[in-house]
Amino acid sequence: MTLNPLVSVKWLAKNLDIPNLVILDASTQKNASKLVPKYLGVQIKGARIFDMESTFFDEENPIPNMMPNPKVFETECQKLGIHSNSIIVIYDNLGVYTSPRARWMFKAMGHQYVTVLNGGLTAWKEAGYACEEKKEKTYKLGDFKALHQPNLVRDSKFILNNLQNKEVLVVDARSNDRFLGESPEPRAGMASGHIPNAISFPYKQVLEEGKMKSKNDLLQLIEDLKVDNKELVFTCGSGVTACIILLAFELVNDNQKSLYDGSWSEWGQLGKFPVEVG
Template sequence: MAEPLSPIVSSAWLAAHREDADLVILDASAYMPMERRDGREEFLRARIPGARFLDVDEVADIESDLPHMLPSPARFARQVAALGLHNHQRIVIYDQKGLFSAARGWWLFKVFGHDAVAVLDGGLPKWRAEDGVIEAGEPAPVEVGRFQPAFRASRVRGLGDMLANLKSGSALVLDARSPERYAGTVAEPRPGLRSGHIPGSRSLPFQALLNADHTYKPQAVLQRLFIEQGVGADSDVVVSCGSGLTACVLALGLELAGFSPASVYDGSWSEWGAQPDGVAPLRTGFEP
């Protein structure tokens, strides 16, 4: 088993430990379609030395019509083994935007039973601002690893779970999208989706958890933000967003705040917003 690792690490910590024999650094950058940027191409232009690229659109269920859905345990094991990963290693994940898709990478490893995983607080921008070393070009090849997953079903929810929750109300649903998207006052960035939110869900934009430099706010502030949305010590919390990326920022934030692990609605609005209203109802405006 790998040594324990805090959920987030600083640039200073990573600079001191990045050459540790059991530490692997992953760039899990992903962009929205309208951004017209490619995470892998930018990884080749500038990355933390020794980093490997974790493509969240490939370490995914590629047969699904929905973006970067959770892969099967077997596919996950093959994909991360191809990156040279083993169960005994510690993993630090970052992204090029600061803190956007890195949390999705963190959640993937958590889902498949690997707890020695952390997110670089502030990501590549913070690393560069603190004079961290950068390299470019094709990364050095790695030997295929061996990773044995241990699937945690409690960390993920599907459409059926969310429909059942409309009746039971047993789980508190937090929506990480912008207030405008939650309220349905703007069109969704992905074509063909309805606007609004899952009935009963609460709005907590992922940016509210972050400082201007894309690091997480202090624990006391995170606790207050979640408590204001109804999160308690024993709450069953499900987090959602547009496609399952920034929901994971909330999931990581909940753990940093000291709450129980959340579940991620993997299909998120890409799935819910594509359903007929009779199947998956929606609301607009803000929940009372």
């Protein structure tokens, strides 16, 4: 089957009987944007908790929100009863916020059948579809296999080596004032500014009331950037909101795309990497 990167709550409600369907709740307890969920303590009926904060991020790495080791990812997915042929729908309780990051993690681990629920838990609940109390459950082990795709996640060495490469473009999802260095970084001890030659594309401009904007609106926003055929590397503060704009680009743009996992949490360390202001 063909699975779009983004599906509506109506689509999910109509397809709950798809064989091998797995619904994952990728909500987090906190977020850098200080957004507050409208609904707490509930989940879509039958959803499984995809705990990025304590399970699917690399807790041993001092840089926040880093991708885990593929073997760890594989093992934890198996514990959730996920199979190699599972069709995965991911949502979160902030509309479209952490779910695109969770989806890209699956893509980077070689799983193709994974999509984001547009509007997330809020849209689902307000459409009148079934929810239940959120709680941990145990599942029969799945046979998920992680097939790591290193070209989908870039590191600081790649960014440093391609600063002057006009065929590679870094797209920054942080607010424009942070990009320009006009506002202090929320994390202590971090430089203000951006990666040299990067462009600013704040994630909030692709969203409207917690949902991704229409393809026509996204196309207009992205066409204005004139990205040509460049490889696009997406970055933000810690690799989460970068995946929101990465998803937006996926919907309307065929360029090669990857995530800079360390993002500004790594690059912005004082005196470590070159920084531009303004």
